[in-house]
Amino acid sequence: EAQVTQNPRYLITVTGKKLTVTCSQNMNHEYMSWYRQDPGLGLRQIYYSMNVEVTDKGDVPEGYKVSRKEKRNFPLILESPSPNQTSLYFCASSSEFLNTEAFFGQGTRLTVV
């Protein structure tokens, strides 16, 4: 089954404690992205990757890091989380073709206290 798998689904952490949210896709997609969803703001892109070892900043990259060492995996790293990073996070993958949809992971609800 084609899918994007994110873990964990829920996470409560304290300010400053480094965390990683994992993302893996099994569709051999070139493109992967991370988004955060906040009420009234929709989905905003944090980082994206066009291929292995190729990543770039999205619209809201501050406070986040990513890496793409393998095609299937695209982890999101919060080196020093802060309460304003409390949000719902989505990983998504897509082919490089304009007429194809993005496939989303199940989402990770992160709370930073």
Next chain:
Amino acid sequence: AQKITQTQPGMFVQEKEAVTLDCTYDTSDQSYGLFWYKQPSSGEMIFLIYQGSYDEQNATEGRYSLNFQKARKSANLVISASQLGDSAMYFCAMRESVYNFNKFYFGSGTKLNVKP
């Protein structure tokens, strides 16, 4: 300027009636894609329907249709015969080329409530 605008934060519709969710977009590209996603209360993002900028006919998928008006840059989602299970958040999205990357832009969403 916002790439995708959804002006209806929330809407109500009676069960079995049709409803239109508005979406306007902003692009200077000739080639782009338009998408709608559904997000139920469980949180997952479900792809509903796609319309290409060169498609002359409006896209349809079951009870979903996309009313594409290119000159007005609008891509409204029409849900016919609403069901209780249609209660969800709906996001409009556009995909266009930015440098070498085909980027997605999402609207702020419309929360639809279907009343029995």
